[in-house]
Amino acid sequence: MKSIASLLLGIAAGVAAVFLHLYLPPFGLALACVGTFTTIWAVGRKFGKRRYKFIAALAWFYIFARASTFGTGKEIFIQGDTLGNNFLFFAFIALALAIALPAN
Numbered sequence: 001m002k003s004i005a006s007l008l009l010g011i012a013a014g015v016a017a018v019f020l021h022l023y024l025p026p027f028g029l030a031l032a033c034v035g036t037f038t039t040i041w042a043v044g045r046k047f048g049k050r051r052y053k054f055i056a057a058l059a060w061f062y063i064f065a066r067a068s069t070f071g072t073g074k075e076i077f078i079q080g081d082t083l084g085n086n087f088l089f090f091a092f093i094a095l096a097l098a099i100a101l102p103a104n
Contacts, residue, residue, distance in 0.1 A: 002047045003055055010056030013039035014063025018077050021087045029083065033090045036060060040098035048104045057095045064091070 017032040040060070044053040067077040068084065078084045 002052055006043045006047060006052040006056040007059045009039055009043050010059030011063055013056070014060040014067075017060070017087075017091065018063060018067040021078070021083065025083055029087055029090065032087065033094045036091050037094035037098045040095060041101060044098070044101070044103040050099065050103045053099050053103065057099055060091075060095065064088070 013036055017036050020028045020032040020035065022028060023031075040053050040056050043056045044050060064078065068080075068088075070076055078087060
C-alpha cells in the first residue's frame with residue numbers, strides 16, 4: 001500500500017511540476033523544483049524508507065519523460081529550450097537531494 005501511495009504522490013508531483021514550470025518562467029520553475037523536492041522528501045518522512053522516495057522519484061521521472069515527448073496530437077509540454085533544459089537540470093538536483101537525505 002505504501003508503494004502505491006508513493007507512486008501516486010510521485011505522479012501528482014510530476015504533473016504539477018510539468019504545468020508549474022511554464023507559469024511565470026523564473027518563479028514557476030523555482031516553485032516546481034521546490035514542490036518536487038518537498039513531495040519526495042515528505043514521502044520519505046511519511047513512510048520511513050528511502051525505497052519509497054525512489055519509487056516516487058521514478059514515477060515523477062516517468063511523467064517528465066512522457067511530457068517531454070510528442071503525444072498523439074503532436075503536443076509537447078516540456079520543450080527543448082532553455083526553460084525545459086533548466087527544468088530538467090534543477091529538478092534532477094532536487095530529486096537527488098531529496099533521495100539522499102535521511103528518510104526519518
